[in-house]
Every structure is written in structure tokens, then in C-alpha cells.
Amino acid sequence: MQLRTLVLALTALISPILSFGSAEAQDKSIVVASTTSTQDSGLFGHILPMFKAKTGIDVKVVAQGTGQALDTGRRGDADVVFVHAKEQEEKFVADGFGVKRFDVMYNDFIVVGPKADPANVKANKGIVAGLKAIYEKGAPFVSRGDKSGTHSAELALWKAAGLDPAAAKPAWYREIGQGMGAALNTASAMGGYVLADRGTWLSFKNKGDLEIVLEGDRRLFNQYGIILVNPAKHAHAKKELGQQFIDWVISAEGQGAIRSYQINGQQLFFPNAAVSG
């Protein structure tokens, strides 16, 4: 008798899992591969309930690095890809994995560092000068090192300054191979500099001794794009539901939802989808 009660209790606990497999097909849901920085900023928690209320579609966000997110789209494990690495996105479409790329929103990158600012980055006006200052001083710098959108942007900025620490690998250049939150944690713990997107920075809860030391350079512009995974390559991809999501995100309503996401009264993302369809 003891055994029966145990079995019944276990079944009750486990049944939600067992029902998931079969309910999949009937569910109105899509999988969106996006980036950790977008997730960590809390944007999805804000806009997705609005989309669900309007269409009844469940959006399941898998947050990975940009490289991994695009790979997920290539494999057909997601229906929509929503990342911020324009060159890689355009290649994704050109290679036939995506249908069409749409601009969605932008935010900017900033450089954060310790209040004491050992490399005196604050004295510099542009990102190139700031990076040079860090390089010359040999101040600790945390790199994402994970082929993400932020990482790609960081490498491009070093290149613009005529420097290549990723190749030279000096001791002060710390590649951690993890997401934005982990990079900020690491920078906070070691008193180092890091390139971050403003969205993640604003919602980050462990700022410690870090503060913004450089911002506003036009080179720090960070564009987000959204792409439908090509159903020609992956027949099962949920193309209608996925398209509905994309249409909503670039519509006035979706753009308004993005605009309305704020932390401490500050807007994180700036919608800039093209007006014409």
C-alpha cells in the first residue's frame, strides 16, 4: 500500500513533463533564438506578455551568444533569430538560412570601469582614444571572448584603434568566454574595464565599484535585427507564427512596447524598424 501511494505521488509530480511532448504540436508557440544580453536586460519579460495577450502565441526565448543563436537557427532548432551582429545576420540570410532581415531597435555600447579609473579613460573623448589608453596602461580588460555580437563589436573597435590584443594575448586582456552578466561580474571583481551594452548595464545588480567611463561615440552604436528561419531549409519551422511575431515586433505596437521598457526612468532600447514594410 505504501508503494502505491508513492507511485501515485511520483506520477502526479512527473506528469507535467510527460504531457509536454504531445502538447507541443497543438500549442501556439515559437522558439526564438536570441542573445544573453537581450535576455539579461529584461526586455523580453516586458514585451512578450503583450504579444501573448494580443495573439495568444507563446514565445519561448532561448538565450545564447549571437554565434550560438545563429547556429541554432541554421540547425532549424529555432523559428526566429533575434540578435545584434549585422554582418553575421546578413551572411545568415545570404547563405539561405533566413528569409529576410529587419532592423528592430538599437542601443549603444559603453565602457565601464572602476571608479578609480587607473587608465584615465574618462579623460578621453572617443572610444579609439579610450582603448588606446587602456592598452598603453595595461589595465585589466575583460573580453566576452564568445563570438557574440558584443564580442564582434569589441574586436572591431580594437581594430579601429589599430590594436589587436586578441591575437597578442597580453596578460591584462582577460577573455572569459561567457555572457555579458558574467563579464560584468568579473570586471567588478577584478577592478577591470569591459565593453558592455547599455541595456544589460542598466539592469545589472552587482555594479560594485564599476561606473560608466566612456559613452556616446557614434562607433558604439549597436543594432538589433530579426530574421525568420527559412522554411525552405527547415520544413517544420513555424513560419506563420514566426512571421506574426516579426510583424508585431516591427509594427508600431511592438516598437512602442520596446520604447516603453525602462529601468529607473531610463529607456534601454531605441526602436528603429523601417517604416515601410
Add this chain to the structure above:
Amino acid sequence: MRDTTSDLPISLDTVTVRCGAVSILHDVTLEIAGGPPTVLLGPNGSGKSTLIKLGMRLISPSAGRITFGGRSSPGPTRSAIVFQKPIMLRRTAAANIAFALSAAGREPDAATISHLLSQVGLAALADRPARRLSGGEQQRLALARALARAPEVLFLDEPTASLDPAATKGVEDIIARTACEGVKIVMATHDLGQAKRLAGDVVFLAGGRVVERGASPQFFMSPSTDAARRFLAGDLVL
């Protein structure tokens, strides 16, 4: 359908048992027939346990033949054994008996179990975890497990070697009673007193050979071989 073939007599014909290069039993020719208890007597290492294991067909001869009730196969079907250090299952005493009954193809019902437990004086300890019984109690439970098979032949390998005198008496009483009920007892022991108390006939072993065989009072009073004489006198027989 109960098996009615007999395992007796157990007949060994020039049996040798080797373990690697060492011979444990040499050229043993012996017949064990029904009747009063047969005691295998001899010092440690004389081959008594090996002979018992042959009788239960737990091992096979390296040379020679052994037959049970005139047949060489299948082996004994109506025999049971109590080892010197019996292993108790991790269950209650009653559950141990139930297991033995099932293994013997008998119905493990409560009546049979409690009857067997009473036969060995363990009725009060039926629900005690068997591993928590004392040495003597475990030996008696092992006896009950063997009796659960309703055996024709009961082998016992030094059943009281590790027990105190009181426990020894308890076990010997059960053995004697079982013998009276018609079960053939084949028991190995190096205890002279025990042999004298229980034997109907004695097989004296030394160094892996059968040195002498005789009916009980005669063997003890006037052994015919020198080795037996020395053993009975208390000398170490190599």
C-alpha cells in the same frame, strides 16, 4: 508432483578432487547408504568439507565417478546442507524460511513456516531480522531452512564449530530428532565427543584419504588403524 527418486546411496568410485596442483581428496571409494547418521571424522584439512560438497554436488570430481541413488545425473534432488558459517538473508527469520520453501518448490504458507520454526525452537523470533540472531540461533535457522526442503539426506558441515556448549546442545538435539524422523544425516566434525554422541557409523579421514570406516561404538572402542588410534588418543594426525 513430488519427486520420489532417491539420492541414496551416494557412491564414490576412486574419486580425486584437485585444486590446482594440490589434491584435496585422493582415490576415495565410499558408499553412504540410508540409516543412522554417518559422521565424517578427522582433523582440519582432511577433506571432510570437500566430501560433503561432493555429496551435494556443489563441486565435481577431478577424477573418478560419483552416483546418487544409482544415477550420475541429475545430481541430488532431495538433499539439503547446513554450512559451517551459514549466510542469513537480509530479512526476518520467517522470510528466510519462506525463501527456502519457495526455492524447494513448496508453498511458503504461514502454517509450514511456523511449524519449521517451532521444530528448531525459533518460533518466538519469527519476525526478528535474521542477521540480528545469535550464532546458535542462526545455525538453528539454517537447519530450519534445510529442513524446509523436506530432504532425504541432510548434510552438515561442522555445524557447531563456532558455538558455545549450550547452543551446541540445542543444535545436536535437533539433529538427533531429525535422524529419528528418518532423515539420513551426513555430518562432518572434528569434535570427538560430538561424533560419539551422534554417530551411527564413522568415516575417518586424514590427509584426503578414507583411512578407516566402522560402526559407531566399535570404532571408538577399538579402531583398527594406527592413524585412527592416534587421533582418538588426542595426537595431531598429519
Add this chain to the structure above:
Amino acid sequence: MSAVNARDGCQLNATDAVQLIWSGDANLFAIVRLSLAVTLAATVLAAVLGMPLGAFAALVRFPGRELLVVVLNAFMGLPPVVVGLVVFLMLSRAGPLGELGLLFTPTAMVVAQTVLITPIVAALTRQVIEDLWAEYREEFQAMQVGPLARVRALLWDARFSLVTILLAGFGRAAAEVGAVIIVGGNIDGFTRVMTTTIALETSKGNLALAVGLGLILITLVVTVNALAWSVRRWSEKHAA
């Protein structure tokens, strides 16, 4: 919107975590429930697959048996993240089992954790049964116990050790994050479990909340073990 996700600017701390439990925060409750369901399901599957395998390896002599034992023992130390990666490649649409569409679902998480802990269950069961068989062998031979009855008797008599083995498997699965995060995708409200939530909150800088959640996870595991212990005490008193 769940309280777990946002509270503008100010840092959530460990007492907030406890308060969330106390107030029965629905989101946190769903995460805890999913964690338990995934790990329990994986433990049950690992028992069904691993115990007979272990018993078989203990009792039957077959060519390649030694190799199987070495492999099982070695796989006890499979890195969760590697298991996650391999299961991911199998279940991905681009992979051999892609048709099943299981990636990024709780079922995939159960599969990954089952793969992770079955070797532990099998290897330890093999050891326990082999040791017990060495002890029981002669008696079973003498009692002429048939092969099926033999296996049943050994598994039953080893029951306390087997429960401990299952608890070890459960603990390993409950503690891991590498496998479930890759095959589950840590999707909010769908495949997010305790360990992946802790990882996420850490990356958001909510360190104190992460610690609080960690304490809750440990409490859960301790509770499961305490339950198993009391079942054992109960059955020892009423020994079968």
C-alpha cells in the same frame, strides 16, 4: 510578471528569496516543481535502465564484461556539459533524432539527465550485487535457486544500498546545470529549473538572490534524503 525577474535597481537578497517561497510566488513554485519533476523522472528512468544492467553485469559472464564494467565505472564521471552537448546534437533538428522535435523541452532535459546518471546507477548496482552474490553464492547453489529468483532475491536484499544509489543519482542530477541548460535552453516559464535560474540570476548580478535560491535547492535535496531515510527506518521496524 514575476517577482523573480525584476525589481528596478535595488538588489534582491536572500530573505527576499525566502519570502518568495513563503508567499507562494507562482513562478518560483513552477521552477521548483519542474526541477523536481525532471530530476525524479530521470532518476526513475535511470533505475529502470541501470539496475537491471548492473545486476546483469554482476551475475552473467559474457565476452566484453570486463570492458563494460570499466566503461560504466568511468562514465560515472561524465561531465554534465558534455552529456548536454551530445544529447543536444542528437535531438537538434539537424541531428539524427530531430524529427522528434524534443529540443528545448523538459523531455529533452529528462533524457539528458537520464544519460548522465544511468552509468552511476548501473556501476554502483553492479558492485553491490556482485558483493552480495559472492556472499550468497554457495547458499543459493545449495538451495538450487533458479536464475530469476536469484536476481529478485539479490535486488531485494540489497534494497537499502540500492535506495542509497538512487539518492546519489538524484543528487547528481539535481545539482547539475551544464546538461539541462544546453538541451533545455533555460526558457522562462518552460524549461527553467533551480540550477539554471541560479546561473541566470548570477549573470544578472543578483548574487544574493542566487545564493538564496541555492539554499532552497539544498533544502529540497536534504528533504528528499530525509524522506528516504524515514522510509528506511519505517521499513526496518516492520521488516519484510
